[in-house]
Amino acid sequence: MIKEWADRLFRWYCHPDYYPDIKGDLEELYNEHLQGNARIAQYRYAGDVLLLFRPTLIRPITKNSIIKDTGMFRNYFKISVRNLVKHRVFTGINVIGLAFGLASFLLINEYIRFERSYDRFFTDSDQLYRLTTDQVVDSVLGTRDAMSFHPSGRALVEEIPSILNYTTTYKFDEVIVRKGDQLMTEKKIVAADSNYFKLFDYEIISGDPETMLNDPNSLVLTESKAKAYFGDQNPIGETIELLGRFQRQFQVTGLIRDTPENTHYKFDILMSLKSIQDRLDNDGWNGFNYYTYLLIDRKADMEKVREQMPELSRKYIGEDSKLVFNLQPVEDIHLYSDFTFEPEIHGSAKSVNFLVIISVFILMIAWVNYVNLSTARAVDRAKEVGLRKVIGAHKGQLMFQFLFESLLVNLVGALLAIGVAELLLPYFNQLIGKDITEHVWNQPEFLKSLLVFFLIGTAVSGFYPAIVLSEFKPVTVLKGKFRNSKSGVLLRKGLVVVQFAASLILIAGTFVVFKQVNFMQQKDLGMDIDYVIGFSNPGYSRDQREEMTDRFKMFKEDLKNHHAIINAGMVTNLPGGGSSDISSTSGGVRIVGMTDRLEATTYMMWSDEGYYETIGMELIGGRYLDEDLQIDSSSCIVNEAFVRRFGIYNLDSVLNEKIMFGRDPDNDKYPIVGIVKDFNRTSLKKEVEPTVMFLWERPSYTLVKLNPQNYQEGLAHVETTWSKFFSNAPYDYTFIDQRFERLYQEDKRFGKVFGSFSVFAIIVAILGLFGLSAFMAIQRTKEVGVRKVMGASVFNIIAIFYKDFLSLVGIAAIIGIPIVYYAMDSWLDNYAYRINFPWVLIGLAILMIVLFALLTVGYQTYKVAIINPSKTLRYE
Amino acid sequence: MKKFQLGEFEEIVLLTVGVLYDEAYGVAIKQEIERRLGRKVSVGAMQSALRRMEKKGYLSSREGETNAKRGGKPKRYFNITAYGRKALEYSRDVRTELWNAIPEIAFDVKMA
Numbered sequence: 005m006i007k008e009w010a011d012r013l014f015r016w017y018c019h020p021d022y023y024p025d026i027k028g029d030l031e032e033l034y035n036e037h038l039q040g041n042a043r044i045a046q047y048r049y050a051g052d053v054l055l056l057f058r059p060t061l062i063r064p065i066t067k068n069s070i071i072k073d074t075g076m077f078r079n080y081f082k083i084s085v086r087n088l089v090k091h092r093v094f095t096g097i098n099v100i101g102l103a104f105g106l107a108s109f110l111l112i113n114e115y116i117r118f119e120r121s122y123d124r125f126f127t128d129s130d131q132l133y134r135l136t137t138d139q140v141v142d143s144v145l146g147t148r149d150a151m152s153f154h155p156s157g158r159a160l161v162e163e164i165p166s167i168l169n170y171t172t173t174y175k176f177d178e179v180i181v182r183k184g185d186q187l188m189t190e191k192k193i194v195a196a197d198s199n200y201f202k203l204f205d206y207e208i209i210s211g212d213p214e215t216m217l218n219d220p221n222s223l224v225l226t227e228s229k230a231k232a233y234f235g236d237q238n239p240i241g242e243t244i245e246l247l248g249r250f251q252r253q254f255q256v257t258g259l260i261r262d263t264p265e266n267t268h269y270k271f272d273i274l275m276s277l278k279s280i281q282d283r284l285d286n287d288g289w290n291g292f293n294y295y296t297y298l299l300i301d302r303k304a305d306m307e308k309v310r311e312q313m314p315e316l317s318r319k320y321i322g323e324d325s326k327l328v329f330n331l332q333p334v335e336d337i338h339l340y341s342d343f344t345f346e347p348e349i350h351g352s353a354k355s356v357n358f359l360v361i362i363s364v365f366i367l368m369i370a371w372v373n374y375v376n377l378s379t380a381r382a383v384d385r386a387k388e389v390g391l392r393k394v395i396g397a398h399k400g401q402l403m404f405q406f407l408f409e410s411l412l413v414n415l416v417g418a419l420l421a422i423g424v425a426e427l428l429l430p431y432f433n434q435l436i437g438k439d440i441t442e443h444v445w446n447q448p449e450f451l452k453s454l455l456v457f458f459l460i461g462t463a464v465s466g467f468y469p470a471i472v473l474s475e476f477k478p479v480t481v482l483k484g485k486f487r488n489s490k491s492g493v494l495l496r497k498g499l500v501v502v503q504f505a506a507s508l509i510l511i512a513g514t515f516v517v518f519k520q521v522n523f524m525q526q527k528d529l530g531m532d533i534d535y536v537i538g539f540s541n542p543g544y545s546r547d548q549r550e551e552m553t554d555r556f557k558m559f560k561e562d563l564k565n566h567h568a569i570i571n572a573g574m575v576t577n578l579p580g581g582g583s584s585d586i587s588s589t590s591g592g593v594r595i596v597g598m599t600d601r602l603e604a605t606t607y608m609m610w611s612d613e614g615y616y617e618t619i620g621m622e623l624i625g626g627r628y629l630d631e632d633l634q635i636d637s638s639s640c641i642v643n644e645a646f647v648r649r650f651g652i653y654n655l656d657s658v659l660n661e662k663i664m665f666g667r668d669p670d671n672d673k674y675p676i677v678g679i680v681k682d683f684n685r686t687s688l689k690k691e692v693e694p695t696v697m698f699l700w701e702r703p704s705y706t707l708v709k710l711n712p713q714n715y716q717e718g719l720a721h722v723e724t725t726w727s728k729f730f731s732n733a734p735y736d737y738t739f740i741d742q743r744f745e746r747l748y749q750e751d752k753r754f755g756k757v758f759g760s761f762s763v764f765a766i767i768v769a770i771l772g773l774f775g776l777s778a779f780m781a782i783q784r785t786k787e788v789g790v791r792k793v794m795g796a797s798v799f800n801i802i803a804i805f806y807k808d809f810l811s812l813v814g815i816a817a818i819i820g821i822p823i824v825y826y827a828m829d830s831w832l833d834n835y836a837y838r839i840n841f842p843w844v845l846i847g848l849a850i851l852m853i854v855l856f857a858l859l860t861v862g863y864q865t866y867k868v869a870i871i872n873p874s875k876t877l878r879y880e
Numbered sequence: 881m882k883k884f885q886l887g888e889f890e891e892i893v894l895l896t897v898g899v900l901y902d903e904a905y906g907v908a909i910k911q912e913i914e915r916r917l918g919r920k921v922s923v924g925a926m927q928s929a930l931r932r933m934e935k936k937g938y939l940s941s942r943e944g945e946t947n948a949k950r951g952g953k954p955k956r957y958f959n960i961t962a963y964g965r966k967a968l969e970y971s972r973d974v975r976t977e978l979w980n981a982i983p984e985i986a987f988d989v990k991m992a
Binding site: 022024025026027028029030031032033035052054055056057058059060061 | 905906907910922923924925927928931932935943946949950951953954955956
């Protein structure tokens with residue numbers, strides 16, 4: 005055995021001129037050694053073979069080298085190139101199809117890689133967990149909240165040894181910053197404790213990571229913020245003033261690199277957590293408004309750690325609390341977390357998966373094109389194959405030849421794909437709204453995938469044609485009695501069906517996405533947000549309260565007096581915000597005397613009396629709150645959803661009843677004086693939030709309803725009035741309908757990505773169909789001629805061809821529709837407010853496919869059908 | 881003044897081919913060297929030396945008879961060419977010259 009292998013190796017590498025006699029020597033020695041132990045003799049033989057591997061004795065590389073048959077190689081190359089050049093259309097369709105298919109596939113892959121790269125760049129990213137809070141009522145999981153109590157991090161580190169470290173952070177909505185006479189609104193400020201950089205090891209440019217977040221009133225700036233405030237000057241030790249609730253100077257103690265795009269928790273400025281000590285003291289174990297991150301030992305048994313959570317929650321939050329600690333891997337947050345109060349609009353694993361499917365579809369369609377076109381063209385190559393076989397080529401060689409040809413086509417396609425991807429990249433970045441990369445051609449990851457999928461593509465697309473083409477029997481083929489095999493035709497039809505089905509799924513899917521997005525933008529929100537603008541009010545300190553109350557009142561009066569302004573009101577949160585833009589309580593709520601305590605999240609808003617009309621709410625029963633009524637300072641109005649959640653459907657019956665939060669019977673009770681129609685404060689992905697609204701004189705946002713006729717005048721007036729009243733606060737308004745638009749940005753983007761790549765897929769599929777129908781039409785030229793002689797009209801002939809293709813579209817529809825239904829219906833289920841499955845649009849998609857097919861096939865058939873039969877039937 | 885290139889092992893192989901005269905083929909050369917010099921010779925080292933010297937023109941070769949012991953493969957017999965002989969003589973002359981050039985004293989010191 006060993007000897008055989010050694011011998012085979014020796015024969016392979018040995019110079020053929022030397023082989024016989026050296027082999028003879030080896031044999032002779034072996035036979036001599038055989039007198040001893042046979043095994044040892046074999047080993048000695050193998051040893052000798054290994055020692056014979058020397059430059060003087062091995063085959064030369066160039067001629068008769070280890071790689072055999074370069075002569076045939078050259079021949080294959082020549083024949084392939086000639087064939088490809090001769091059939092330009094065929095080559096063009098394949099190359100373009102492959103280039104577009106590969107380019108879109110790889111671009112989508114880049115995007116997916118980017119989406120999956122979130123938060124993986126920290127040294128210990130696999131050990132980082134976010135502590136979140138679940139609401140569990142009767143062991144049913146309720147609202148899942150991304151935030152946690154601020155002392156819980158420390159508590160868990162003390163209780164569980166495998167939890168190594170924690171950091172507590174607080175995210176501000178916005179803070180107004182003053183530097184000199186410059187005012188800026190910072191939207192990405194996070195307060196963090198001094199552990200922060202131990203968990204999240206951002207690159208620190210200057211400052212001591214251990215201590216720079218130690219003292220109150222310290223700030224750590226990112227590079228670009230430092231540049232914005234201090235230019236090229238060293239920011240360390242400089243001060244800037246934070247307005248609003250702070251009204252004091254902060255010192256810059258550190259400078260770090262900007263947070264990258266691929267983290268779920270982005271910030272421009274870090275503040276030391278001690279700067280908000282008053283807030284921490286106030287919250288304690290009462291309010292969970294913090295993002296807490298834990299570092300957990302890699303060796304820890306996560307199951308065991310999780311098991312301890314319910315018990316520890318009871319210990320710290322309270323025996324009968326419904327809140328339970330939960331641990332969530334940081335790496336999973338971006339794609340998999342869908343909790344309330346997420347720090348940013350997150351990605352979705354589902355859309356990423358959808359994109360994977362789309363990209364695979366496109367690539368598949370391109371490969372199918374190659375398989376279809378090359379097998380359809382088999383007739384052209386049949387004689388060549390026959391002749392090669394007669395001369396002595398065996399099957400393996402022929403297969404190799406055709407695989408080589410597919411390699412060539414795929415190679416050209418792959419090279420072109422780099423160019424296509426490079427050209428598409430700017431549009432692609434724009435489409436997905438993220439700059440994943442500047443170039444693709446210098447991305448090793450991209451090139452690696454390109455190489456891999458080029459090779460896979462060569463094998464996948466080349467293998468079947470190679471088998472088919474190399475199988476021809478020379479006798480039949482050279483006699484000229486050649487027809488495409490039945491099974492070959494069947495397979496080709498099957499592949500066309502697959503292409504049609506894939507195109508149908510993509511077109512229909514695109515339609516569904518657009519329809520849903522459109523629906524969300526058009527749906528009645530229970531509010532009238534047209535020509536309503538919103539902006540944040542200036543902050544104030546504790547002792548400015550009285551003064552500000554008056555000033556706000558005068559400001560509103562001044563606005564309302566203008567003829568271009570219909571109304572003005574103030575509220576704690578602007579409509580059209582994210583899920584975290586509102587206050588809520590999970591402490592349980594009841595309608596006193598009517599219901600038991602309901603353990604569920606209730607949302608709370610505070611506004612002045614002008615708010616209701618400004619935003620166009622609709623009153624269903626009772627009345628709005630009135631600032632002039634003393635009693636209304638402790639009354640409330642609720643929305644329908646709030647009442648219905650108690651299982652009460654006679655809405656008016658709750659009027660003048662009182663609601664109470666929490667369990668202590670001495671807690672404040674608020675009479676319900678009005679019920680408003682449900683309104684969608686945030687994205688329609690979410691159900692209407694059961695909301696209670698109270699009166700307040702100094703909420704943080706102002707809403708102004710402008711007169712549509714002369715709203716520009718109104719805008720100007722708001723601005724001048726603002727500078728009259730609040731000259732030292734920045735004024736920055738947005739239209740509320742634009743805020744809602746922004747909520748659907750991700751969905752719209754998804755629709756656009758879906759749509760664009762569907763178009764690609766369909767173009768590639770149509771290219772293939774174009775080529776295929778051309779070959780089929782040419783092959784049936786004689787048949788067409790005979791039919792015409794017998795009296796068939798051009799129309800009859802086209803109809804015959806149509807019948808074939810339409811039945812394929814039919815089968816594709818039967819396969820495609822259930823898939824579209826299943827996939828898109830489950831996608832629609834992500835939305836609290838969704839459209840019914842739009843069957844009409846599916847019909848439209850099928851119609852589109854039919855139209856494309858008819859046009860493509862019709863064109864090719866027509867070209868053949870109009871030829872005079874005297875030309876087609878002249879020979880034979 | 882490097883006229884002939886001849887390594888130490890090559891020289892031994894070349895001389896052995898001469899010793900065996902008409903019987904110099906792979907196995908015989910290998911065994912002769914092993915017997916006379918009492919050292920192991922690998923087929924690889926020897927064959928590559930033989931082929932190298934054949935290329936340089938020190939050796940010529942002819943195909944010989946075959947037998948069952950060799951698995952039906954022919955022997956290849958090597959002969960020293962005139963050029964090879966010159967190379968050997970040159971090598972020997974250089975050594976002799978060197979020997980003669982060693983002063984007596986050098987040996988004395990060594991013996992002392």
